[in-house]
Amino acid sequence: MKKGIIVLIIFLGALAAFPLVYQDPFPRHMLIMIMLYAAMGIGWNIIGGYTGQVSFGNAAFFGVGAYATAILLVNYGISPWLGMIVGCFFSVALAIIVGYPCFRLQGHYFAIATIAVGEIMLLVFTNWEYAGAAVGIYMPILPESFINFEFHTSKLPYYYIILVIFVAALGVSHLVERSRLGYYCRAIKEDTDGARSLGINIQRYKMIAFSISAVITSICGTFYAQYVLYIHPTSTMDLMMSIQLCIICLIGGLGKLYGPVIGAFVFIPMTELTRVYLGSEGQGVDLMIYSMLIIILAIWRPQGLWAIFTRGTAK
């Protein structure tokens, strides 16, 4: 265990030092995207990995976070940091509204219901004039400052903000894993009826896990809106994004603390690099490569890459 902590400290130290050593914008951008998806993957892992409820609607929380921030900033000039909090509030509300009926469904039924919810959200935002409809929202260009959450000359501040979000998400996931909540969630995943017979309030703990997942994903949405400064429905709420979050967790290891981190470090460079190197001629090849990886992993190693790294040392 002690070795694990040392590895973690070296890893986070390297992440923090990286942009100071390498000044190129592209690797910084790549790591920002990796950390963004790792944080969202951690969020998905709490509901999908620990609790075993496969949500294909998590992109909705990302969209709600991004849109809450953008609408408040554009229409009322409210700081994105407050927008972040408002986004979290709405995301939790959405998680509760969606979760209350959906969590009575099991397995595939739940998964398909979350697809439906995600698609409804996408359609609502695509047709909602106030939220920019299909065109989306351009953020106003404000002077660079922390309070405005906008930095134009360098990606460095964004890098450290997402690093903090990523580490915080990891910390929350660690707390969940160690807490009573985490044990309940895993009990629900392994044997729902058994957990119920032991007096665990299934609905309640699924809802808590879903809300935590929603908050983490929503914060990532706010970050994305401020990083890219332009959002539209398909860039923030597409079904494919929800699927990618599941894939990241599957690649790394479902229900494992570092699973989504490993998954994001493998998945994001793979898709970004195939896209860069193959260009428009190779459009679709990135999808083919990672779909084969998913199929192979799901058939032969459903525990993910984490299980390969830790084979022999942990159970």
Add this chain to the structure above:
Amino acid sequence: MEGLFIQTLVSGLLIGFLYALIAVGLTMIFGMMDIVNFAHGDYLMVAMYFSFWCFALFGMDPLYSLPAVTLLLFGLGILTYYLLIKPIINAPMLSQIFVTFGVLIFLRGLATFLWKVDYRMIPQTVLSGNIHLGDVYIGIPQLTAAAGAIICNGLVLWFLKKTRLGMALEAVAEDKEAARLMGINSDRMFALAWGIGIATVGVAGALLTSFYYVFPEVGANFGLIAFVVVALGGFGSVTGAFAAGIIVGLVEVLSGFLIGPQFKFMFVLVLYLGVVFIRPQGLLGKK
């Protein structure tokens, strides 16, 4: 206004039959082995591309290439079963979801790579044209597709209920162990279910190509509609899928007509959620 309303109802009914045909394979496979094929809509896409290329390369009308498409998709279904589904038949649900999702992403990636994201359509088929009934125009391709869907769904139902092979299939769905003791090879039955399930979506794709665009993402919406139809009708129920297909078709066109075409799909999804929250097993599903 009244004529337009009837026109809307008719087109909803016609597309509803086709939805039922797209969904029937999905519900059959689910009913037999509790596996949801998330790539179902993308097999439809493969069938549509096949029909399209038969036309573009050999000048073969989608109606004439239909038998070939059906056979191809039948083979593809069996191949999918032996290659990908058999290894995960007893795996946790998550593995099953990810494998079929992997197939979905793979097929879309392959289509994007080979044929780019362009929308393609066959300009003129042997079916092009309209029938004129009073104020109502009915497209011949749509009418043919609906008729084909009814025939094909009828055949599936007849096969399952009246033939020995079909009954063997249902026996495996009912109780794998007992069926094995009766000398039924469940493995072959599963393969057959995949073959037929994917072949029906091949028929639907061939019929659809006469009047719809082909593009790599075409399976996304039709696939989602197929899930809605299956969940609405009840997982595993062929007659349920038939009824639900018509309901979905009608809800879609009516909400498009009364509220606005951009919302038609939303109402289908809302209807679906409403039904599964009240009756999780669907309209005609078994608990």
